[in-house]
Amino acid sequence: MxxxxxxxxxxxxxxxxxxxxxxxxxxxxxxxxxxxxxxxxxxxxxxxxxxxxxxxxxxxxxxxxxxxxxxxxxxxxxxxxxxxxxxxxxxxxxxxxxxxxxxxxxxxxxxxxxGQLEMSLSHTAxxxxxxLSRRGAIGVDVESAKRSVYGRGLEDDVCTQHERDALEWLPEEDRNAAVIRLWTLKEAYSKALGHGLRLPFHSFGFTTPLAATGVPRLLRVDGSPGNDAGWQFETHPLPEGYTVSVAVEPAPAGSRPQAHAGALIDGxxxxxxxxxxxxxxxxxxxxxxxxxxxxxxxxx
CATH class of the missing domain: 3.90.470 (Ribosomal Protein L22; Chain A)
Known part of the structure; x- marks a missing residue:
């Protein structure tokens, strides 16, 4: 599509x-x-x-x-x-x-x-x-795409200075959606790493694409490319008016995940x-x- x-x-x-x-x-x-x-x-x-x-x-x-x-x-x-x-x-x-x-x-x-199946759960409203992931850790986060967050202080709490500067370059009508994408991406990555709210969101960043379906890239605090070590990041708009972001760890080299419960769960x-x-x-x-x-x- x-x-x-x-x-x-x-x-x-x-x-x-x-x-x-x-x-x-x-x-x-x-x-x-x-x-x-x-x-x-x-x-x-x-x-x-x-x-x-x-x-x-x-x-x-x-x-x-x-x-x-x-x-x-x-x-x-x-x-x-x-x-x-x-x-x-x-x-x-x-x-x-x-x-x-x-x-x-x-x-x-x-x-x-x-143990070979990783999972994550998120809910809002x-x-x-x-x-679910067979390749490695996974984190998901969901938020209402209609929630008004830009200009209300959230970007000061979750965005690096580079991200805040990048937001200013976007058309004003796109900034709220961009903040929600950044917020949900950071929540998802933090969950996948197992840090939850303990990971300062100012300590890393993501690209701020103009298109809602653009592929996010991990950035350092100064905006230079980060070492994502093969992690996959994506943001998906739901037709019901929500934004879902996911962070998925790469599979270890040489691993061959199993597909069915018969090989994964005990008896x-x-x-x-x-x-x-x-x-x-x-x-x-x-x-x-x-x-x-x-x-x-x-x-x-």
């Missing part, structure tokens, strides 16, 4: 719920070594917060879920974790109930027994974005009924058959 000129990675794929078949995620992970997926809270918030199947599906995250005091916070938490599990399961050809989420000391989520299998999301028993049975077929392909 013309709108993706210069971008080498896969575009974000919208996923609307448990009842979809997502063969494209497996293909994207195999062809590009990473995938991006996004969903909306309205599609992923559970109908019943007390549903036993939801608690089982959350697994080790259930304790954090139960500690939340407000129902809205619980819905957002559950929606993001279930989306993360469902996307990982679809990409791996597994059942969501097979996958157990955990967090490393830096707070980065991962699948137990599936009503949208959630998941990034301990749990199960979870998806009735707290599906609308009737017939659809639940159909979904169970579909996920069983996905798992069989992954083991083949």
């Amino acid at each position: 013309a709108a993706r000129s210069g971008l080498a990675g896969p575009p974000p794929v919208r996923v609307s719920g448990f009842e979809e078949a997502w063969d494209g995620l497996d293909t994207g992970l195999r062809d590009s070594d990473y995938v991006l997926a996004y969903g909306f809270l309205a599609d992923w918030a559970p109908r019943d917060l007390a549903c036993p199947e939801l608690i089982r599906l959350l697994g080790t995250e259930a304790e954090r879920f139960e500690q939340l005091s407000h129902d809205e916070s619980k819905r957002r938490f559950a929606a993001s974790r279930v989306l993360l599990k469902r996307v990982a399961a679809a990409a791996l050809g597994a059942h969501p109930g097979q996958l157990e989420l955990a967090r490393n000391p830096n707070g980065r989520p991962y699948i137990r027994g599936c 009503e949208v959630m974005v998941v990034g 301990r299998v749990t199960s979870a009924v998806l009735g707290c999301y599906l609308k009737d028993e017939a659809k639940a049975n159909a979904a169970a058959q579909a996920t069983a077929a996905e798992g069989a392909r992954g083991q083949g």
Whole structure:
């Protein structure tokens, strides 16, 4: 597509719920070594917060879920974790109930027994974005493209002096979008490195292209080219009015990532009924058959 000129990675794929078949995620992970997926809270918030199947599906995250005091916070938490599990399961050809989420000391989520798959999660307002990578660490960040940030002090907090000077050369109507691109790129890179908010955003920069689809390049503080060591950076506009940025670490030399859960996860299998999301028993049975077929392909 013309709108993706210069971008080498896969575009974000919208996923609307448990009842979809997502063969494209497996293909994207195999062809590009990473995938991006996004969903909306309205599609992923559970109908019943007390549903036993939801608690089982959350697994080790259930304790954090139960500690939340407000129902809205619980819905957002559950929606993001279930989306993360469902996307990982679809990409791996597994059942969501097979996958157990955990967090490393830096707070980065991962699948137990599936160390070759890196993941990242971001959300804002009503949208959630998941990034999965088999090549190395990945970070994603999402922000509303309509959010007014330029001239409100954000560029002073997140931009180098070189970036602020570059913003002044842009047409005034393009500056807000450019700040959002820089902000989300820095958030994504920081997440991928495992530093979170501990990495000063003034300590590195990115190019500020005129085109929203231009390929970002890492810069030093003074604006000279940085040593990106093969990292891939991209920014994608979502049709629903959001901006998604991703940072992906290159694969180690000589590595050959595996494509399916059968080669990645250990043999301990749990199960979870998806009735707290599906609308009737017939659809639940159909979904169970579909996920069983996905798992069989992954083991083949």
